[in-house]
Every structure is written in C-alpha cells, then in structure tokens.
Amino acid sequence: MKATRYEQVAERIIHLIQNGILKDGDKVPSIRQLSRELRVSVNTVKEAYWKLENLNFLTAVPQSGFYVNPPTTSAGSRAEPDPTLLDPQKVSLCRIYGSFQNNGQCSPEISLSIATLNPELWPTEKMGRFFQEAMRNQEFEAYNYIMSPGYGNLREQIARFSLACGLNLSPDELIITNGCHEAVFLALMVLCKPGDTVVLESPIYFNLLHLLEQLNLNIIELPSDRENGINLDTLRFVLENQPVKAMFSISNFNNPMGFVLSSMQKKKLVQLLAEFNVPLVEDDIYGDIAFQERPDVCKAYDLSGDVLLCSSFSKTIAPGLRVGWIAPGRHYDAVIKLKTLLNISTASVNQIAVAKFLKAGGYGRHLRNLSKILKTQIAALRACILTHFPRGTQVTNPRGGFLLWIELPAGVDTDIIYRNALKQNILFAPGRLFSMKDKYANCMRLNGGIWNQRVEKAIAHLGALAKDAL
C-alpha cells in the first residue's frame, strides 16, 4: 500500500529522529515552516505531527510547538512504528484479557489487579441496618419494581451531593443504574451506532476498550500525560479531521493515570467538544475519593446538555450493591427508554438502602474518613514500589482514587512479569490491557485499595520480578 502524503512526512521526521538529527527535547520545525519546506499543505503537516505525537515520538506543547520525546517513553511502540496505528481502528480483544478476567478473584495479592477497596472499609454494619429498615418499613417499595428513573429519595440525595462537584442537579435529571458500568454502556449505546468513532484518553480502563469492541465502535486513543490528561490542540485536530461521534473521559483521578483535569481544562474541553457537537461521556467514579478538595466535573461547564455524567457507589460504599447513576443531559429520554428495555429497573431494596445511608447515615463523614485512609495507603504503597522496583521506575502520585500507574524502565515487558507473578498467585493489570495499540508494554496498574503485609510482600515479589526482567 502506498503511503499517503502525511505518512511520508511522518516517516521523514521519524528518520531524522532515529538518525539522531532531531534529539530528545528538540523543537521540530513549526507546521507552517515544514509546510513551506516540503511543499505540502498545512493540514498534511498537522496530521503528520499529530500521528507522531500519538506514536510517542513528539509531544505538543500548547502555544509553543512540537518537541521530540525522550526515547524511553515509547520504547515499545517505537521499535516498529506502524503507519496505520493512528486511523480509527476496530477494537480487537487484547490477548491477555481473558486470563486477566478469569483470575480476578479475591485474595489481597490478587486484588492488586482490580480497582477494589479493602472490605474492611465498606460500611457494612450501617448498610445492613438500612437494608433491614427498608425491608421492614417500606416492604412494598423494597420488593416491587421501582421503575426507572429510580427511587426518588435516592435521586434527591445524589442531587444534594452533586453540589460538592460544582453541579446543581435536579433529581429529575438522574437515572439510577446497575453501577457506573451500566451507565457508560447506556450512554455509548444511545450516542453511537456500530461503525461510529469514539475518542478516548490513552491509557484507558481496559473494560471500556472491550465495551467499545462489543458495540462495534472505532476508537481514537489520544495520549494523555500523568499530570494534565490529553492535549486539547490534538483533540481539536482530531475533531477537525475525523467523524467523531462521542468522547469518553475519566476526568477526576483518572483510571489508570491518576490525573485530575483542572477546572479550566474541563471548561475548555467542554467548550471544544460543544463547538463540534460531540457529546462527552464523563466517568466520575473516583471523584468522591479526594485527598484534598473534591474536584468539580466537566458537566459543571455543560451548557448544551451534551455531557453525560456517570458514577456509582461501587468505590465508596460497596461494589456488590450494583447501584450507580447517570445524568444524561439532553439524552435523558433516550437513556431512560434504553434502561427500561434493558432490565426495567435497578434492584429496589438496594436503592432504598443507599438512599438511607446518603440521607441520614453520615455518608459525607464516611467519604472524608475513607479518603484519609486511602491517602495514607497510597503513600505507603507508592513508597513500597519505589523501594522494591528497579531504578528508573516512575509511579504516579494521584491526589485521589486508589490506583497507581507504574512505568518501568524501557525494555521491561510487564506481560512476562504478569505470567511469572501469576505462579505466585499475584495478579496485577499489565499495561498492554490499557490500549489496543500494543502500547504500555513496560507499564502496569496496581490497586491501592488494600494495604497490608501480604500486599507489601507481593510488591517486593513484583519488584524482584521486574528486576529480573530488566
């Protein structure tokens, strides 16, 4: 297949980098300059640079230009740059996803792999009492359908707590779901039809990639950095050049990268998407677990009703409840219809018990306590990793949530560590799970929701395996 013009331009730049003519940190020629030099259009150069950014060769710095990346950050993909990588592509099943899912059971060592809290942090005593109250005093409601949009008192409480994230939701804007996953499923299914293209932050929570594959959607992965998320200039370029149908973002305590978009970034993101009429599916499942102030959400800047905010109580109360929610903006009618056709409604007694906890059970106090504990846990886990893992390992330092993203020195393959760790019953999420592009081979995500001596020992094991793999 003949390379297109922008691919030729991109290959030229790669050639310059690989031959040491352009070095780490160098600014590459401006788009206009290269356009003149090579006698190609400005858009061709833009496309080439954007592609190189996605391949981790370049980084865009707003108001400045494109810079050459250090070779370490892209060892995996730089070996054989694939010119087709940037096109919207059909998501295909990651080869180790199967074994990852099948091993997802529950010892502390194993739960390093999934985002889950220490069960001791679940408020089970209180919840047990609220379940009992619901079944005794509201028998009819507790056993009957509570038709979608769901239990009124629960929606009221969620609306009340939404003030903390810069929103002023009405209960009438909310629909209760079986967890945040279902909320995202409903949003994507309402917004997109098979063959449509969705833009994502990369790396991204792996189940989302598989959901997109299941819905036969194409994806564009925009590289995000651990501090600031994606580059909005890159996003604009994509929106200008690709038929994007929706964007998905975990804007607070991103899974896996940990970043929080600043209020200004959130506002700009929402404005940019609105300019192109592209809805945003915002997953805020970790937003309530803030070590300092609770960050706001993109939806706080939503004027068009095109931000669909999704969350749940799986990370803050307990995952087995399966109680989540969506505020779908102007897509409310479509989402409530699909929810009804999907499973009519969410389990009733579960909704009532959560509503009781939010109303009278000290949920706010619980969140503050939980965040305090997790802050300490994450610091301990982080220190432990930095002690045991090889020199040059980088670990994110999130201000909320309970996930860490670890970047090992270039050349380490965490798939190999994964297979060896499994023999010792230690399970984590290897980096390749977080992209469909064979990226992040030297990365892994660890769950910091559980911290004890067994976890500490498991980290030491992983560190040793990582050193072996060097």
Added chain:
Amino acid sequence: MKATRYEQVAERIIHLIQNGILKDGDKVPSIRQLSRELRVSVNTVKEAYWKLENLNFLTAVPQSGFYVNPPTTSAGSRAEPDPTLLDPQKVSLCRIYGSFQNNGQCSPEISLSIATLNPELWPTEKMGRFFQEAMRNQEFEAYNYIMSPGYGNLREQIARFSLACGLNLSPDELIITNGCHEAVFLALMVLCKPGDTVVLESPIYFNLLHLLEQLNLNIIELPSDRENGINLDTLRFVLENQPVKAMFSISNFNNPMGFVLSSMQKKKLVQLLAEFNVPLVEDDIYGDIAFQERPDVCKAYDLSGDVLLCSSFSKTIAPGLRVGWIAPGRHYDAVIKLKTLLNISTASVNQIAVAKFLKAGGYGRHLRNLSKILKTQIAALRACILTHFPRGTQVTNPRGGFLLWIELPAGVDTDIIYRNALKQNILFAPGRLFSMKDKYANCMRLNGGIWNQRVEKAIAHLGALAKDAL
C-alpha cells in the same frame, strides 16, 4: 410502486373474498392448482397465501390447505390491507406506548395493565430473613462483586429446579442476570446485529417489540392462535424465504395469549429451527406458575445448543429483586462477556437471598401455593369479564401464568376504551401494543395477578365502556 407478482396474486384473492365469491370457511384453491391456473410459480402462490394468512384473511390448516376466515377476526386490518405488511419491517414506536409506560404505577385498578402479582403473595417475610442472614453471615460475599456467571449456590439451585421442566442443566451452563428482561436483551444482542431479522409470535409482549426497535432489528410477526401458538408450516415458509437470524418465543403460558406449546410442538419447533440454524430465545418466565403440571421447555429438545432459555424470579418471588438467569447454550461465552461489559454482575446480596430461599425456604411449596391461588383468581377474573363485557367477547383460558387476552367484538377500539378508562384511573394494556402492524385493535390484555373488590369494580367499569364503544 408496482406490486410484485405475489402481491398481485394476493390482491386477486382479497378481491374474491371482498366480493363474496370466496366465503367464510371456504377452502381456497390448492397452491399447485392456483399456480397452474395463474401461470405463476408455486412459491409465488405460497408467498401470497402466507401473506393472506398474516393479514388474517386465510388460515392454514396443516395437511389440508388454506381456508377463508370469518370477517370478524380481522376487522381492524381488513379495512385497508397493506401489501407491505408482511415484509420484515423496522419496528416503530407504538404511539400509545409512551402514555402506557408513564401511567404504570401501582393501585390495583392500574396494575391491571402490567403483569404483576398481588404484593401479599410475595414471600417478603422469608426473603427479609434471608437478606439479613446473607448480610450477617456472608458479609464479604454480600457486599463484594459476585462476578458473572453469578453466585454458585444460586446456579446450583436453579439447575436443581430445572429438572421439573425436562432439563438437566449444570450450574456451569447458567448466567445470573438482572431479571428476565436483561437475559433476553443479552441473548438478542449476542445473536443479532442491526438490520437482522427476528421471527416472533404475534401478539407479543410489547416491551419486546420496543427492545427489537432499540436494537434496530427487523421483525416478522407470525400469527399465533390461543391454543397452539404459531403454525409450523408458516414458520418453515418464512425460514425458507427470509434471512431469519433468531426466533423469540414465550412457549409456556404465553404473554399475552396464554397458550402452552405441547411437548411435541416444542420438539418440532426446535428441530425446524435447527434445520435452518436459527437460534431460539425462549422466555419461560411464567413456566413455574402452572395450574396443573409444570410444562417442559423447548430447551429440553435442544441438541445443538442453539436454544437460549431465559427466566427470572420476578413473577414468582418479587420483581424488585431483579434476579433472573439465562442458559445460553453454545452462546455462553458471548453472553457472559457481554454481561460483564454491561454491568459486571448482578447485585450480590439479592443473589444470595434468592439462593437461600430456593435451597431451604420451601420454594417448591411456595410455587404450588401461588399457582393454586392464581388459578382461583384467574377463574374469578375471567367470570367477571364474561359477566360485564359485551356479548361476543372472547377470553383466553390459560392453564398457568396470570394474564388474560380479551377479544372484543369486531369494531370495538380498545384505544378509545383505554383513554376513557384512564379518566377513572383504570389502566390496562390495549391490543395495539402487542403488534407493530396496527392489529388487535379490538383486544386487550388484563393482569390477573391481583384480585379484589376494587379490581372487580374496575372490570365492571371496563365492561360498561366496552359496551359504549360498540
């Protein structure tokens, strides 16, 4: 648009009927005979006759031929026969579906519209105890994810009870869902992609029609009679001539028609579908509520793994639990993957509590007791309808479940009765909801799950409105 050849043949027969040349009960010329007479192919005549059957002009009698129907049974659709009616068509929203859903709340008069039991029949005391036990003694399981396929003890119990319907399921063949609706959703989404064609019994449970629309599926509605369901010769004709991707059937105590397919019919249906490699989504949600013997299921005759059996405890324990299941045969892997991506799992404590009831709570006794009560209720409701409704009204006489299908004399429009009844806060499901073809205008479905004096009074009101509408 020019009529196709088979449409021309069909119009010729309609002309003969409308001019009284072919009369009620007359046998029409055999397919071969007409093929010779009109010099068209045998298949053209077949297609024309099948279309006329679907339009309610003719009835196929196996091993005999096609007969002219009495004019009353098809007054609604006969007025303006639409030659496009028989093509697989895009399901479009029934115009009164919206108002029906929005009014679906809970007084006895209103609950004539949805298929729901008298809350007094829910075993709430036992279930409350089992919930409490689960949360006290199995705290970790009750609050954690119970990953799909779902709680092992529950799957074991469902497998044990499956013996009663002619099955010998293994727990490993089952996946727990949020109710039967979700089971059917998963099955259809796994089997079909947008644009595919699904065959249904007609009339059919209205939410299913809307689900098919949501999934962008085309439907073929096969007329079913109140005793025997669909005609298998007609089904064969459809399978021979249309690209059918799946069939959906409520084989026991059909919603709304009440029929039970005999074991022989079930076996033949499964064999016929297997011959064409067409999977069957079997909804057995009413199967456990049998006034006499518990009927078997189509899945009992499934040799290819292409029957996906769906059910739940919404009609037998309580709907608010949202606990159902699917036995997806050879589609197990695809269904469990989709279920995980949809909402990870079903609420844990709900699964454990139902498992406890099935294991030690006298679920079998509960079912026998429930069926006995419902048999009496349905008889009383039926007698009440026949007392108050106009002469010529026909009411189904089901041997299980708790739904009645009522056919009023030709010319009565139950949409008008619906609107008038609503003014008195009485809600039922008008016949047009059960087809996308503007059929069943003179029909309605009533819920027999609740029986008391208020319901009796509501039936008397409905009867008076029906007489007014004549």
